[in-house]
Amino acid sequence: MKQKPTKKPAIANYSSGPCAKHPGWSLQALKGYSAGRSHRSDIGKKKLKEAGETVRNLLNIPSNYKIGLFAGSDTGAFECAMWSLLGPRTVDVLVCESFSKDWATDVITQLKIKSNVYDAPYGQMPDLKKVNWDNDVVFVWNGTTSGVKMPNGDWIPDNRKGLALCDATSAIFAMDIPWNKIDVLTFSWQKCLGGEGGHGMMVISPRAVERLESYTPPWPMPKIFRMKKDGKLNEDIFSGSPINTPSMLCVEDWLEALEWAKQQGGLKGLMKISNDNLATVDKWISSNNRFAFLAETPEIRSNTSVCLKVVDTKFTSLSPEEQKATAKKIANILASEGVAYDINSYKAAPTGFRLWCGPTVVKEDLRLSLEWLEWAYEQIIGQ
Numbered sequence: 001m002k003q004k005p006t007k008k009p010a011i012a013n014y015s016s017g018p019c020a021k022h023p024g025w026s027l028q029a030l031k032g033y034s035a036g037r038s039h040r041s042d043i044g045k046k047k048l049k050e051a052g053e054t055v056r057n058l059l060n061i062p063s064n065y066k067i068g069l070f071a072g073s074d075t076g077a078f079e080c081a082m083w084s085l086l087g088p089r090t091v092d093v094l095v096c097e098s099f100s101k102d103w104a105t106d107v108i109t110q111l112k113i114k115s116n117v118y119d120a121p122y123g124q125m126p127d128l129k130k131v132n133w134d135n136d137v138v139f140v141w142n143g144t145t146s147g148v149k150m151p152n153g154d155w156i157p158d159n160r161k162g163l164a165l166c167d168a169t170s171a172i173f174a175m176d177i178p179w180n181k182i183d184v185l186t187f188s189w190q191k192c193l194g195g196e197g198g199h200g201m202m203v204i205s206p207r208a209v210e211r212l213e214s215y216t217p218p219w220p221m222p223k224i225f226r227m228k229k230d231g232k233l234n235e236d237i238f239s240g241s242p243i244n245t246p247s248m249l250c251v252e253d254w255l256e257a258l259e260w261a262k263q264q265g266g267l268k269g270l271m272k273i274s275n276d277n278l279a280t281v282d283k284w285i286s287s288n289n290r291f292a293f294l295a296e297t298p299e300i301r302s303n304t305s306v307c308l309k310v311v312d313t314k315f316t317s318l319s320p321e322e323q324k325a326t327a328k329k330i331a332n333i334l335a336s337e338g339v340a341y342d343i344n345s346y347k348a349a350p351t352g353f354r355l356w357c358g359p360t361v362v363k364e365d366l367r368l369s370l371e372w373l374e375w376a377y378e379q380i381i382g383q
């Protein structure tokens with residue numbers, strides 16, 4: 001029987017959103033917060049503009065792409081894009097987990113657009129060769145609830161007729177995005193840099209702007225989604241003046257997170273942290289024969305939302321309900337010991353564990369938490 005570990009991780013937060021704050025974060029770091037000042041004041045606008053432009057520099061976003069802030073977190077930004085741009089072409093939707101499934105539902109049952117859905121079971125990616133690029137294409141770059149990611153952008157042609165709409169909320173700042181393959185990309189602050197929820201960013205290409213200005217959807221558009229003014233892109237939204245009021249406290253927190261990201265060596269440094277974290281899990285899996293990655297092949301294995309399944313027959317021989325209850329018990333032990341929080345797999349995903357391994361997670365903490373996971377597993381299942 002494995003001895004109870006003695007050392008605990010300094011930070012034990014593995015939620016896939018809101019994700020761990022970066023090491024060293026404290027409320028004191030937000031002292032530049034201009035409490036009670038308007039987001040339309042000079043100082044407010046300056047901070048909002050900086051929030052976008054620092055993202056551009058960190059992520060190497062081309063200068064002709066626009067970056068805006070939207071309400072409703074990643075969901076708000078992505079649905080704003082879908083509601084504003086989709087309609088004139090058939091839509092191909094790639095589904096690899098629950099959020100991409102939600103986007104398919106939006107296209108089919110809410111927008112009622114002619115569509116093709118390419119669905120893959122948990123742990124796999126749909127066949128990317130099936131996509132018809134005469135159509136608009138909706139996809140996630142990283143499936144947060146299944147732990148699979150896009151292998152690369154090679155499957156997206158440069159001369160596509162349709163638009164590529166990408167929800168990259170759990171990929172951005174940990175994976176390289178080929179911007180020339182993307183027309184719309186959205187993400188929330190709450191993921192890789194450990195910012196706050198509620199705020200979504202949208203990056204749009206010149207082709208997306210062209211679509212926006214040349215097409216008016218037949219459905220009503222609530223104010224919160226209206227990106228056009230007098231038939232043209234409302235440039236204000238993309239230069240520090242969002243449609244409605246953001247939390248300036250969250251903006252301050254985001255600016256602080258971006259500063260931390262710069263100190264890590266920018267995108268390269270952040271990707272290295274995530275890749276090293278994934279390697280730590282990989283090494284741990286190789287050293288025991290009880291767990292495996294849910295993602296079936298290394299090319300599609302996420303380095304942020306790392307999903308594990310249990311392959312031990314003592315566990316797999318249990319009924320699905322017993323498996324769920326057992327995994328919950330293990331996660332509860334770890335939480336009560338203060339050594340790993342929020343590691344249950346997503347409710348609709350296969351039973352197992354999910355550990356966020358993005359850039360704010362510290363490798364040594366992760367290594368210690370995994371030791372604890374092995375110990376807790378033995379406490380519940382036996383050796």
Ligand SMILES: Cc1ncc(COP(=O)(O)O)c(C=O)c1O
Pocket residue numbers: 016017072073074075076099100140142143144145167169170188190197198
């Ligand atoms: C791929 C994906 N899309 C959308 C969302 C929804 O994000 P939010 O709650 O920031 O709107 C999540 C949240 O985890 C996600 O992982």
